[in-house]
Amino acid sequence: MKNKSNRLVTISQLINTHEIHNQEELLMLLTDKGYACTQATLSRDLKFLKVVKIATNDGKYIYTTHVDKKSVKIQDSTSGFVSNGFIGLEFAQKLALIKTVPGYASSLAMVIDMSEPYEFAGTIAGDDTILIIPRDGTTESDIRHRLVLIFPELEDRIRP
Amino acid sequence: MKNKSNRLVTISQLINTHEIHNQEELLMLLTDKGYACTQATLSRDLKFLKVVKIATNDGKYIYTTHVDKKSVKIQDSTSGFVSNGFIGLEFAQKLALIKTVPGYASSLAMVIDMSEPYEFAGTIAGDDTILIIPRDGTTESDIRHRLVLIFPELEDRIRP
DNA sequence: CTTCATAATGCATAAATATACAATTAGAGT
DNA sequence: ACTCTAATTGTATATTTATGCATTATGAAG
Numbered sequence: 507m508k509n510k511s512n513r514l515v516t517i518s519q520l521i522n523t524h525e526i527h528n529q530e531e532l533l534m535l536l537t538d539k540g541y542a543c544t545q546a547t548l549s550r551d552l553k554f555l556k557v558v559k560i561a562t563n564d565g566k567y568i569y570t571t572h573v574d575k576k577s578v579k580i581q582d583s584t585s586g587f588v589s590n591g592f593i594g595l596e597f598a599q600k601l602a603l604i605k606t607v608p609g610y611a612s613s614l615a616m617v618i619d620m621s622e623p624y625e626f627a628g629t630i631a632g633d634d635t636i637l638i639i640p641r642d643g644t645t646e647s648d649i650r651h652r653l654v655l656i657f658p659e660l661e662d663r664i665r666p
Numbered sequence: 667m668k669n670k671s672n673r674l675v676t677i678s679q680l681i682n683t684h685e686i687h688n689q690e691e692l693l694m695l696l697t698d699k700g701y702a703c704t705q706a707t708l709s710r711d712l713k714f715l716k717v718v719k720i721a722t723n724d725g726k727y728i729y730t731t732h733v734d735k736k737s738v739k740i741q742d743s744t745s746g747f748v749s750n751g752f753i754g755l756e757f758a759q760k761l762a763l764i765k766t767v768p769g770y771a772s773s774l775a776m777v778i779d780m781s782e783p784y785e786f787a788g789t790i791a792g793d794d795t796i797l798i799i800p801r802d803g804t805t806e807s808d809i810r811h812r813l814v815l816i817f818p819e820l821e822d823r824i825r826p
Numbered sequence: 827c828t829t830c831a832t833a834a835t836g837c838a839t840a841a842a843t844a845t846a847c848a849a850t851t852a853g854a855g856t
Numbered sequence: 857a858c859t860c861t862a863a864t865t866g867t868a869t870a871t872t873t874a875t876g877c878a879t880t881a882t883g884a885a886g
Contacts, residue, residue: 558718560732600759627758630792641758655675
């Protein structure tokens with residue numbers, strides 16, 4: 507149709523400027539802007555634009571545009587091996603510290619980072635120590651749980 | 667359930683290593699791995715993990731993890747600046763964390779250190795994370811302000 | 827202008843996904 | 857152990873999204 511590309515541009519703009527929860531909402535906004543189409547067309551448009559629907563922190567879903575993750579893909583089968591360097595877990599000042607055999611910290615930290623644990627705002631690895639900065643509100647128990655998930659074989663040494 | 671977090675980790679891994687077109691497919695893969703649940707649970711898990719379904723170039727949809735646009739845009743227009751590599755700023759436990767593209771943390775941290783910012787007691791750089799330890803009494807706003815002074819071109823991404 | 831090919835769209839419906847509700851379970855505290 | 861609370865899950869279903877098919881529109885070529 508004559509309007510298609512205009513509509514696509516408008517859809518992009520609407521998505522960048524509004525919290526749109528479903529295609530029906532988008533349809534109404536488009537109608538307000540003078541575009542007439544059906545939900546079926548929107549579905550196709552969103553497919554074309556590679557728009558995605560993502561959960562928000564307040565329990566809803568909104569549409570947004572997507573950027574590919576540039577992630578280093580490393581096989582997780584190594585995690586059992588890497589955890590060999592683990593020595594111990596300690597807590598201080600609301601931070602968690604993992605002691606490792608010298609040289610093992612960065613590889614262990616990488617395994618942790620790869621799982622992108624929600625509870626950790628970030629990790630910093632030295633040579634034989636990993637510093638884990640938990641997100642505010644995260645408890646020691648939360649941290650131990652998360653680490654057990656990543657290194658099941660270390661459960662005994664992570665659990666209090 | 668004891669299995670939930672394990673399942674979440676497994677789901678993440680499956681999504682990173684397989685082309686999964688719908689929740690039913692994911693369900694089968696999980697079943698193969700020994701997890702038993704229903705589509706309803708998967709829907710909730712994917713919501714929790716902020717997994718998105720995105721159109722592929724061959725006309726299908728696959729699940730993938732999402733990275734926010736703001737976090738990834740590394741424009742060529744900033745390539746002349748040392749701030750290249752900056753991904754995002756976060757606060758946790760009274761500390762500031764700067765996420766960078768892997769390998770960029772130390773050079774960025776060096777720029778920060780060179781300006782000897784009074785508000786920072788010190789910085790520690792890993793591979794893709796810089797930890798900033800603020801002096802006592804420094805607020806989040808102070809930190810943002812200082813960082814804008816050091817990296818004016820990142821103002822938009824440093825300001826809350 | 828007519829014909830053909832292609833693209834765009836709507837309709838109806840299939841397919842996929844989300845969720846209200848109830849039941850169950852895990853943990854924390856006593 | 858017992859109680860309480862919050863978390864987890866399945867069932868059934870509502871909601872949302874995708875698409876097969878038919879129709880219409882667009883544009884190119886004769």
